[in-house]
Amino acid sequence: MTELRPHHVVCLAAFIGRGYSPEFIEAFQRLQALYLNPETRVELVRGPDTACRACPNLSDGRCALDDHAVAILDERVRVALSLAQTEYTTGELHRRLAVYLADHDLAELCGECRWRDEVDCAAVIDQRLNELGPAWVDHRPRPRFGR
Numbered sequence: 001m002t003e004l005r006p007h008h009v010v011c012l013a014a015f016i017g018r019g020y021s022p023e024f025i026e027a028f029q030r031l032q033a034l035y036l037n038p039e040t041r042v043e044l045v046r047g048p049d050t051a052c053r054a055c056p057n058l059s060d061g062r063c064a065l066d067d068h069a070v071a072i073l074d075e076r077v078r079v080a081l082s083l084a085q086t087e088y089t090t091g092e093l094h095r096r097l098a099v100y101l102a103d104h105d106l107a108e109l110c111g112e113c114r115w116r117d118e119v120d121c122a123a124v125i126d127q128r129l130n131e132l133g134p135a136w137v138d139h140r141p142r143p144r145f146g147r
């Protein structure tokens with residue numbers, strides 16, 4: 001089964017074809033196609049996932065970019081979306097991400113991610129989630145007034 005570490009729930013919604021190597025980009029594109037199908041079943045894991053295994057930064061089971069920072073990012077997303085190490089449909093992950101983003105800025109999740117300077121992830125995610133259609137829109141919290 002496809003494995004996802006928590007922060008990739010966000011990255012897969014924002015991915016626009018940039019990455020760490022041609023092989024990684026190709027693998028992430030395949031993974032994103034699965035992710036955008038709301039009926040795909042995935043397993044939430046700690047540490048390296050299906051995407052990491054295609055990444056040139058994975059070394060001895062750790063992220064050579066900054067394993068500690070990545071672990072902190074995973075934990076932030078895990079808590080924010082109330083994720084457990086279990087199976088989910090990606091539709092459920094979309095719903096949780098949408099519910100979170102209805103009340104928070106994406107920057108609260110992503111912190112100092114290096115991709116922030118290159119990609120307007122918030123706009124891409126908003127567009128992607130909207131494209132997922134009624135199944136997602138039904139879950140989207142209604143705009144609140146007086147905020």
Ligand code: SF4
Nearest residue numbers: 051052055057058063
């Ligand atoms: S190994 Fe590190 S840089 Fe590569 S996908 Fe995993 S977390 Fe991201």
